[in-house]
Amino acid sequence: MIVSRRTNVLLILVVIALVVIPLVFVKGQFSGSDDQGSAAIAASEPGFKPWFHPLWKPPSGEVESLLFAVQAAIGAGIIGYVIGRIHGAARERDARAKGSATHVDH
């Protein structure tokens, strides 16, 4: 453990607060900063047109959010699997160590 269980819970609560507080207390469009960067270029360069376009674009905002959710789900699934495997292996190792210790006693 690199932080205590209590600190761990606290860290997660702070992350949630960091997301929720702006949503509740800040009035804003909540558009993406990546798109604002693109908009800043377009604003400073009159007549700016991107010289290349994405080969494929999600046909709607719904499909785009689906794909972002899929991306996050794949990542979260893998992390959950790995943590489960690691902890399962550790438990097994502990159990075996205990088992062999009692075996030696006999």
Next chain:
Amino acid sequence: MHIMEGFLPPAHCIAWGAASAPFVVHGAIKLRRVMREQPQMRLTLAASGAFCFVLSALKMPSVTGSCSHPTGTGLGAVLFGPQVMAVLGAIVLLFQALLLAHGGLTTLGANIFSMAIVGPWVAYGVWRLCRSLNLSIAVALFMGAALGDLATYVTTSVELALAYPDAASGFTGAFLKFVGVFFLTQVPLAIAEGLLTVVVMNALASRTNLLQELGLIRSKTA
């Protein structure tokens, strides 16, 4: 930090691509070596890549009334070294460019340079510095991940300012303009990224000898 498809002039695309390519190749060699020499680390390696996958998909609201996303590259940079993250970050960026029309193929080199090279190297450097100052693993990890996140967005601002210097104030004026777009929005997200990195490292490292095996800490009791 994604520069959108077609938003950098062709010469800049080629230059950033050329700058990023050696890091990605070197990272791929290092990645293969880790997989061959430490096969027990494959799961942790997968988790590091997956963390990057999750965090760069999360567009979170910020105090400025805009949304942005963390990068998730600090965890893997600390665990396996920054070189490996050039590959894992490139995979994430390629996924987003092809399937989400977020970022782009022409701007892939520039986006790899900011998110998968500068971010991880800064995260790793800050982690090492904090550890040499005897700060705890949790604090060093938090600082590394948070500052690596911010460094990525500063790099994006540099890339955009080089391509589109201000007519009156040149590179500096344009840099300040783009930093203005990204930086303040990113601060709370960088903090969130730092905290989440500690939480995930805690889950990966508790009950295991992960940190000892990777040589990140020496004694078992530390």
